[in-house]
Amino acid sequence: MKIAVQEQILDAATRLFAEKGYATVSLQDVAAMSGVEESELTRLFGSVEKLYEAVLELQFSNYAASLGAPFDGSEGPVTKVELFATAMCEFHKQAPYFFPLFYRELLTPSPCFESIILKRIRRVAYMSDNNIAKGIQKGNFRHGVNPANATMVMVGMFHYYFLANCLVGSLLPENTTDEEFFSQAVKVFLNGLRKEE
Amino acid sequence: MKIAVQEQILDAATRLFAEKGYATVSLQDVAAMSGVEESELTRLFGSVEKLYEAVLELQFSNYAASLGAPFDGSEGPVTKVELFATAMCEFHKQAPYFFPLFYRELLTPSPCFESIILKRIRRVAYMSDNNIAKGIQKGNFRHGVNPANATMVMVGMFHYYFLANCLVGSLLPENTTDEEFFSQAVKVFLNGLRKEE
Numbered sequence: 001m002k003i004a005v006q007e008q009i010l011d012a013a014t015r016l017f018a019e020k021g022y023a024t025v026s027l028q029d030v031a032a033m034s035g036v037e038e039s040e041l042t043r044l045f046g047s048v049e050k051l052y053e054a055v056l057e058l059q060f061s062n063y064a065a066s067l068g069a070p071f072d073g074s075e076g077p078v079t080k081v082e083l084f085a086t087a088m089c090e091f092h093k094q095a096p097y098f099f100p101l102f103y104r105e106l107l108t109p110s111p112c113f114e115s116i117i118l119k120r121i122r123r124v125a126y127m128s129d130n131n132i133a134k135g136i137q138k139g140n141f142r143h144g145v146n147p148a149n150a151t152m153v154m155v156g157m158f159h160y161y162f163l164a165n166c167l168v169g170s171l172l173p174e175n176t177t178d179e180e181f182f183s184q185a186v187k188v189f190l191n192g193l194r195k196e197e
Numbered sequence: 198m199k200i201a202v203q204e205q206i207l208d209a210a211t212r213l214f215a216e217k218g219y220a221t222v223s224l225q226d227v228a229a230m231s232g233v234e235e236s237e238l239t240r241l242f243g244s245v246e247k248l249y250e251a252v253l254e255l256q257f258s259n260y261a262a263s264l265g266a267p268f269d270g271s272e273g274p275v276t277k278v279e280l281f282a283t284a285m286c287e288f289h290k291q292a293p294y295f296f297p298l299f300y301r302e303l304l305t306p307s308p309c310f311e312s313i314i315l316k317r318i319r320r321v322a323y324m325s326d327n328n329i330a331k332g333i334q335k336g337n338f339r340h341g342v343n344p345a346n347a348t349m350v351m352v353g354m355f356h357y358y359f360l361a362n363c364l365v366g367s368l369l370p371e372n373t374t375d376e377e378f379f380s381q382a383v384k385v386f387l388n389g390l391r392k393e394e
Contacts, residue, residue: 021305024220100304106360107297107304108218149381152361153354160353163303184346192389 009034009041014055018097021104022052056105056116059098064120066091071127077135078190081154084128085186088158089178099162125151132193141193150193157185206231206238211252215294218301219249253302253313256295261317263288268324274332275387278351281325282383285355286375296359322348329390338390347390354382 012034016025027048031038045051070083092099105117125148132147141150161181209231213222224245228235242248267280289296302314322345329344338347358378 019305021218103300103304103360107300108216145385146377146381149378150385152358152378153382153385156354156357156361157350158353160356161349163300164349164353180343181346181349184343185350188342188347188350188386188389190389191391192385192387194388 005036005040006044009036009044009051010055010058012036013051014059014097014101017052017055018100018104021108022110023108025052027051052110053112053116056101056110056112059095059101060116060120062095063091063098064123066094067124068127071131077131077138077140080131081135081190082186084154085158085182089182092162092178099159103163125155128154135193145193154189157189158182161185202233202237203241206233206241206248207252207255210248211256211294211298214249214252215297215301218305219307220305222249224248249307250309250313253298253307253309256292256298257313257317259292260288260295261320263291264321265324268328274328274335274337277328278332278387279383281351282355282379286379289359289375296356300360322352325351332390342390351386354386355379358382 009030013025013030016029016033020029025048027038027041030036030048030051031041034041041051045054067084067087070080070087073080073083075083102117105113128151129147132141132145132150135141136143136145136147206227210222210227213226213230217226222245224235224238227233227245227248228238231238238248242251264281264284267277267284270277270280272280299314302310325348326344329338329342329347332338333340333342333344
């Protein structure tokens with residue numbers, strides 16, 4: 001029962017922080033949206049700062065777990081890139097507030113930026129760098145490509161797509177699905193890295 | 198003289214809106230930063246809403262002019278993509294507050310979102326779509342690529358790079374320059390679109 005109340009609070013807080021930004025959300029707002037008394041919120045989380053920290057911690061540890069998983073298996077470097085793209089798409093569906101929270105932190109970093117966000121983002125980027133380096137070594141990808149740049153290009157194309165979701169309707173053909181976009185983006189990316197015959 | 202004062206106000210306002218977000222900036226803040234009296238600000242711009250509109254109008258019309266230019270010439274589709282990347286890099290240097298302003302609008306759209314932002318972003322995207330469609334027709338790029346998806350991938354990889362500038366130091370090798378990143382990103386992108394022999 002206590003876990004259910006905590007989840008209810010975290011869900012409401014996640015949405016509010018994502019939609020309105022950390023600086024403009026009060027415990028009162030969270031109480032109103034979650035239907036939990038403000039005194040109970042204070043008892044469980046202490047302050048709005050601590051609640052925000054708990055939200056980020058949950059979101060970014062899920063991110064690191066979901067997006068790190070594709071690099072853990074025994075597949076080859078090319079398949080791992082494809083699995084990463086699928087995982088990104090899945091994660092976006094399952095955690096729709098992650099990207100707005102992340103972008104708000106990039107624009108106006110909170111005190112948790114280094115300890116919670118940078119740490120997790122770095123971990124996933126490091127796994128992708130290693131995968132691309134391995135692909136170059138194995139002859140799947142071209143020499144001369146800097147693995148860190150390649151990771152940045154790959155992650156960037158996905159990120160912008162999510163952030164620009166409100167633009168997408170007017171910029172992409174009407175019946176393009178997320179899956180279609182992702183599959184084409186990965187093809188362009190992989191083809192771009194491919195070793196020339 | 199009057200133009201100098203207006204510029205002084207617009208410069209200060211652009212920076213404040215980009216750094217703090219539209220909702221938390223007052224005419225008083227702009228007065229303090231620009232060194233222009235609040236009464237003069239009100240006389241020239243009316244309200245903080247109107248001032249914000251003037252800032253966006255200036256930033257996004259510059260964006261459309263700078264990023265549209267590469268598509269106007271007589272070069273081939275591949276060269277135009279390279280020129281676009283260079284223009285993006287130049288624009289970022291010359292208008293460092295453009296990207297934060299744009300991202301803040303994507304996260305929390307203001308009433309100007311459709312009329313000022315979407316209009317200009319659409320115009321540039323449309324020019325890029327046409328360029329890629331032409332490249333497919335001419336045999337520079339592969340058939341089966343959706344031009345709108347390709348534009349999204351290209352623009353996305355640049356955008357994220359700028360937004361993640363604060364991450365870049367820790368994610369890319371220490372002495373990577375903007376130009377190096379851009380030149381590699383464009384190579385990956387163009388190679389990815391290239392028609393298979």
